[in-house]
Amino acid sequence: MACFFRRRIAAKLGKTLRHSEEVFIPAVTAVPVMKKQQTADFKLSISTLRVNGILPSSGDIQLQTENLACTLKQDSVVEEISAGRGVINFKVNRKFLAQKLLEPFGKGEDDKFGLNSELFLSLKRGTTLVEYSSPNIAKKFHAGHLRSTVIGNFIANLKQSLGNNVIRMNYLGDWGMQFGLLGAGFGQFGCLEKLKQNPLQHLFEVYVQVNKEAEHSEDIKQAAREFFRQLEQHESQAVSLWKQFREITVREYQRVYQRLGIHFDVYSGESFHQDQAQEVLQQLQSRGLLKTSEKGTGVVDLSLDGDMSNVCTVLRSDGTTLYITRDIAAAINRKEMYNFDEMIYVTDKSQENHFSQLFQILLSMGHSWAQRCRHVSFGLVQGMKTRTGEVVFLEDVLDEARARMLHNMSQSSTTKTMDNPEDTAEKVGISALIIQDFRGPLQSDYKFDWDQMLQAQGDTGVFLQYTHARLCSLIKRNEGVEAATFDPSLLHEQTSVSILQHLLRYDEVLYQSAQDLQPKHLINFLLKLCHLIASAHRELPVKGSPQDVAQARLRLFSGARSVLANGMRILGIAPVAKM
Numbered sequence: 001m002a003c004f005f006r007r008r009i010a011a012k013l014g015k016t017l018r019h020s021e022e023v024f025i026p027a028v029t030a031v032p033v034m035k036k037q038q039t040a041d042f043k044l045s046i047s048t049l050r051v052n053g054i055l056p057s058s059g060d061i062q063l064q065t066e067n068l069a070c071t072l073k074q075d076s077v078v079e080e081i082s083a084g085r086g087v088i089n090f091k092v093n094r095k096f097l098a099q100k101l102l103e104p105f106g107k108g109e110d111d112k113f114g115l116n117s118e119l120f121l122s123l124k125r126g127t128t129l130v131e132y133s134s135p136n137i138a139k140k141f142h143a144g145h146l147r148s149t150v151i152g153n154f155i156a157n158l159k160q161s162l163g164n165n166v167i168r169m170n171y172l173g174d175w176g177m178q179f180g181l182l183g184a185g186f187g188q189f190g191c192l193e194k195l196k197q198n199p200l201q202h203l204f205e206v207y208v209q210v211n212k213e214a215e216h217s218e219d220i221k222q223a224a225r226e227f228f229r230q231l232e233q234h235e236s237q238a239v240s241l242w243k244q245f246r247e248i249t250v251r252e253y254q255r256v257y258q259r260l261g262i263h264f265d266v267y268s269g270e271s272f273h274q275d276q277a278q279e280v281l282q283q284l285q286s287r288g289l290l291k292t293s294e295k296g297t298g299v300v301d302l303s304l305d306g307d308m309s310n311v312c313t314v315l316r317s318d319g320t321t322l323y324i325t326r327d328i329a330a331a332i333n334r335k336e337m338y339n340f341d342e343m344i345y346v347t348d349k350s351q352e353n354h355f356s357q358l359f360q361i362l363l364s365m366g367h368s369w370a371q372r373c374r375h376v377s378f379g380l381v382q383g384m385k386t387r388t389g390e391v392v393f394l395e396d397v398l399d400e401a402r403a404r405m406l407h408n409m410s411q412s413s414t415t416k417t418m419d420n421p422e423d424t425a426e427k428v429g430i431s432a433l434i435i436q437d438f439r440g441p442l443q444s445d446y447k448f449d450w451d452q453m454l455q456a457q458g459d460t461g462v463f464l465q466y467t468h469a470r471l472c473s474l475i476k477r478n479e480g481v482e483a484a485t486f487d488p489s490l491l492h493e494q495t496s497v498s499i500l501q502h503l504l505r506y507d508e509v510l511y512q513s514a515q516d517l518q519p520k521h522l523i524n525f526l527l528k529l530c531h532l533i534a535s536a537h538r539e540l541p542v543k544g545s546p547q548d549v550a551q552a553r554l555r556l557f558s559g560a561r562s563v564l565a566n567g568m569r570i571l572g573i574a575p576v577a578k579m
């Protein structure tokens with residue numbers, strides 16, 4: 001694998017420059033495949049060595065590069081060493097390249113490819129708590145929740161692949177004045193039968209109705225306050241109705257998340273922390289951090305000069321707590337329960353300020369672990385609509401993706417041979433949603449576009465799935481040809497070499513994504529892999545080739561298929577074998 005070569009080159013550098021080889025590992029990177037005839041496989045950046053203090057940072061960098069290139073000796077693995085502009089290029093022996101990279105695929109180690117890379121040693125492993133999705137009961141599941149769901153799942157998958165113990169948490173909006181309204185409104189507009197049949201829909205309807213009513217009715221507002229008071233005081237009748245809303249909602253969400261291939265280890269929620277929120281207030285009080293504002297609310301002063309120019313409200317004047325108060329309590333409680341090494345919150349960028357205040361308050365309370373809490377924020381999605389209009393429920397988007405995909409697939413003859421075309425359409429449709437969402441930097445807003453995301457050609461999730469299915473069918477058609485061994489010297493054409501060179505980058509790309517938690521590095525890698533595979537399909541026939549050539553090519557195709565599938569799974573996409 002890539003490590004083998006990187007280490008080999010690093011050892012060479014270590015010897016020449018009299019340093020431990022470890023320091024060179026991060027400076028040696030696989031060269032991205034750009035042009036057709038690319039000879040170099042790895043490059044060493046001289047400026048990195050200057051920054052590290054391994055080479056003097058004064059003097060002419062080009063001269064330094066050329067001198068070093070001359071001093072390094074080639075060998076049977078690293079065949080060519082040459083100076084480029086500020087970099088040294090290394091070409092490795094082609095036979096070794098094919099052998100080392102494709103070896104694991106003959107040993108049933110397909111899933112592990114690239115995951116034991118030494119690049120990951122510098123990443124701290126431990127327990128990562130990822131909190132994502134986190135919809136609000138009785139409210140709309142908006143595009144922001146969908147983004148949080150798929151991004152959080154990606155982060156959790158990535159962290160897990162890299163050896164972390166991951167806790168996947170959903171933090172429901174299951175507390176607050178809205179439950180006063182819902183409770184009060186349910187008596188008037190609710191129906192238990194409908195609640196059982198179509199829970200999310202019905203709760204949403206009741207919530208919309210009672211809000212409308214509350215606009216001009218003092219009575220209902222009064223009833224809502226009363227219901228919420230009962231809830232806060234744990235009065236059994238109110239609590240039991242609320243519990244029913246919550247349980248039924250969780251069950252329904254679990255079903256829909258399953259369609260996305262997503263699960264949570266914990267369904268927590270704001271309600272779990274209302275009592276702890278009171279304790280938080282006491283702790284703030286005893287640390288002298290709780291101030292009273294002119295309006296009579298309880299605030300924490302976050303201004304640098306202590307002049308109350310930047311305060312965060314943690315207590316209403318009527319004595320009730322807020323979203324942030326519950327978040328402070330929740331964070332402390334999670335640290336106690338799970339003793340995480342890092343915690344990641346995934347929400348849209350409108351909550352950036354909320355999380356920065358949360359982390360600041362935790363730090364000021366003496367919780368230094370708040371430094372290892374991170375908010376991954378993302379941009380807004382414009383125009384997420386279905387044929388029937390605005391999206392209210394997650395299920396609407398999934399249904400629409402499936403229906404549209406099924407329609408597109410109906411033209412193809414393969415569809416007729418499928419046992420369950422709906423299932424394939426669902427998986428491919430979801431891949432399309434995910435790739436559209438992940439292609440750019442997460443911070444950017446984007447326009448939701450059904451037609452574009454579902455295109456079979458172009459950089460879409462459909463294209464990834466199509467490539468994967470095509471590889472599966474090639475492998476299936478040639479069952480019996482593939483063998484435990486293969487002759488790596490038969491993969492000498494540039495088309496094969498380009499795929500191999502590209503595979504060298506897999507661990508680097510995962511490393512990059514693990515650093516900034518952006519899926520785009522992995523997406524770009526997989527899309528490029530699919531383009532290279534498309535050329536290989538044209539130029540490297542299996543059928544009609546001599547047995548040994550066919551075997552070598554099949555090994556290459558099945559290696560590429562495994563890496564594609566592994567990468568897709570990290571992104572949260574279930575690869576299909578047929579489409």
Ligand SMILES: NC(=[NH2+])NCCC[C@H](N)C(=O)O
Pocket residue numbers: 131134135136171172173327345347
């Ligand atoms: N710990 C948190 N505050 N997580 C985010 C919760 C998101 C919130 N339920 C919303 O829909 O906006």
